[in-house]
Amino acid sequence: MGVVTKVLAVSVVLIAIWFGFFARQYAAGGAVNPEWLNRSLAGRTAIVTGGNAGIGFITAKQLAKQGATVIIASRDEKRAKEAVASINNETNSNLAEFVHPLDLSSFRSVRDFVEKVKDRKIDYLINNAGVMIPPHAQTEDGFEIQFQTNHLSHFLVRLVLLANACSSPNCY
């Protein structure tokens, strides 16, 4: 075997190892430092959009486990209250709460929701809720529904909360 062939063979093996390492990391998903999951969040308040289901629900439960008050921001009051009951039951606390429905496909709903939480000091805003490739539709505000739900409304929640916080002693 010539030198060039040997170098090529070694390069291929090294690239395969390198690729395998990153593919394994990617497939394993995001890593969380276990220490973070034991850190006390007592006295903190979080809003989790879409906190009634999926990743949002798991996130909300973890925050409550660590002692944070968690506002479940959901468009469906019944499902939000079920999530609140489930989290409070599992964490043996009253840390999860439902304040007001939040439908991210409507700016009016966003403003109504923020109005109800604007006097709270919000430490964490988890912009989790989202839809993926729904049938094409326009919202009442004239935007494509996925764009408004996943992006525009979350910006609006943040902007209005920030504007309110910065006109109060809660500004940071």
Ligand SMILES: NC(=O)c1ccc[n+]([C@@H]2O[C@H](COP(=O)([O-])OP(=O)(O)OC[C@H]3O[C@@H](n4cnc5c(N)ncnc54)[C@H](OP(=O)(O)O)[C@@H]3O)[C@@H](O)[C@H]2O)c1
């Ligand atoms: N799971 C994945 O592999 C993956 C990958 C990439 C990105 N993501 C993103 O991660 C986020 C959570 O994913 P997931 O798997 O937990 O999704 P999921 O189980 O489908 O949950 C989505 C959540 O968003 C809420 N939601 C949808 N439209 C809403 C609206 N107009 N107003 C308020 N809430 C609304 C849902 O509420 P309802 O129960 O009322 O429908 C639900 O609570 C999503 O934004 C998703 O796009 C997920």
